[in-house]
Amino acid sequence: xxxxxxxxxxxxxxxxxxxxxxxxxxxxxxxxxxxxxxxxxxxxxxxxxxxxxxxxxxxxxxxxxxxxxxxxxxxxxxxxxxxxxxxxxxxxxxxxxxxxxxxxxxxxxxxxxxxxxxxxxxxxxxxxxxxxxxxxxxxxxxxxxxxxxxxxxxxxxxxxxxxxxxxxxxxxxxxxxxxxxxxxxxxxxxxxxxxxxxxxxxxxxxxxxxxxxxxxxxxxxxxxxx
Numbered sequence: 001x002x003x004x005x006x007x008x009x010x011x012x013x014x015x016x017x018x019x020x021x022x023x024x025x026x027x028x029x030x031x032x033x034x035x036x037x038x039x040x041x042x043x044x045x046x047x048x049x050x051x052x053x054x055x056x057x058x059x060x061x062x063x064x065x066x067x068x069x070x071x072x073x074x075x076x077x078x079x080x081x082x083x084x085x086x087x088x089x090x091x092x093x094x095x096x097x098x099x100x101x102x103x104x105x106x107x108x109x110x111x112x113x114x115x116x117x118x119x120x121x122x123x124x125x126x127x128x129x130x131x132x133x134x135x136x137x138x139x140x141x142x143x144x145x146x147x148x149x150x151x152x153x154x155x156x157x158x159x160x161x162x163x164x165x166x167x168x169x170x171x172x173x174x175x176x177x178x179x180x181x182x183x184x185x186x187x188x189x190x191x192x193x194x195x196x197x198x199x200x201x202x203x204x205x206x207x208x209x210x211x212x213x214x215x216x217x218x219x220x221x222x223x224x225x226x
Contacts, residue, residue: 020053020063026081029122031066031094033130036074037102038162039190043074044134049096051078055089065092084122092119094130101216102134105164108185135161135187140212140220142169142194144180147225151201152176155226159184161192188216196226 031051036043051065065080078094086092095116098104104115117130142157157170169184186192191211198206214220 020065020080022081022083024083024085026083029080029082029124030128031078031080031130032128033076033094033132034074035070035076035096035132035134038133038135039187043072044070044099045072045074046070047074047076047096047099049076049078049094051080052093052095053086053090054093055091082122087120087122093117094119096132098134101136103137104132105135105161105167105187108137108167136189136216137185138188138214138216138218138220140184140186140192140214140222142182142184143221143223144170144182145223145225146176146179150198152198153201154199156197156199157182158195159186159192160195161187161190166195186214188214194222194224196224198226 033049034043035047035049047070048067049070050067052063053065065082066078068076068078070076082092093116098107098115107115115132115134117132119126144155144157153174155170155172155176156168158166158168160166167184167186170180170182172180191213193209193211196208196210198208200206208226210222210224212220212222214222
């Protein structure tokens with residue numbers, strides 16, 4: 001998967017100097033959206049945004065459809081001639097290089113060096129509602145300290161922030177005699193919520209939560225007793 005992602009990214013840059021041509025029944029189409037800090041709602045200025053075709057297996061990338069740069073509010077607008085028929089075999093990607101220290105919530109594993117939204121169908125309404133919420137990234141250590149004597153079967157931990165989808169980071173089975181420490185990548189300056197789900201040998205499930213605000217460029221540590 002990492003190799004495939006690398007090829008996809010490399011193809012983006014190799015084809016970025018070429019312009020796509022539209023053949024057949026072409027319609028001038030607008031792609032509009034915003035790139036901003038989800039923790040402050042401040043837009044990112046002068047971010048280069050590009051629209052690029054690929055076939056739907058993404059093993060070959062076609063030339064750029066259009067490029068633009070965000071304004072001071074983080075808003076961009078791309079205009080291009082699009083043939084609806086292309087979506088039968090191709091995918092249109094709107095992508096940009098994320099500013100240093102920021103990532104999309106679904107991209108915190110660091111495998112991709114750009115952020116993207118992909119369209120598999122012609123949807124003029126969705127084309128004008130492209131929303132890129134970026135989060136400042138920081139690291140935090142989560143220390144699990146065994147304090148209780150309940151008979152545990154499994155222990156599952158995940159975290160989320162700003163009501164985004166939960167990101168799992170620990171699943172422990174059977175052995176609960178020791179303490180554990182995990183380093184997670186999360187967002188800075190707003191609350192990260194930790195969810196701990198314990199399944200007891202009896203089958204009882206106990207869910208508890210903890211939360212903390214982790215800061216950029218600091219030694220962030222959260223201890224959870226379980």
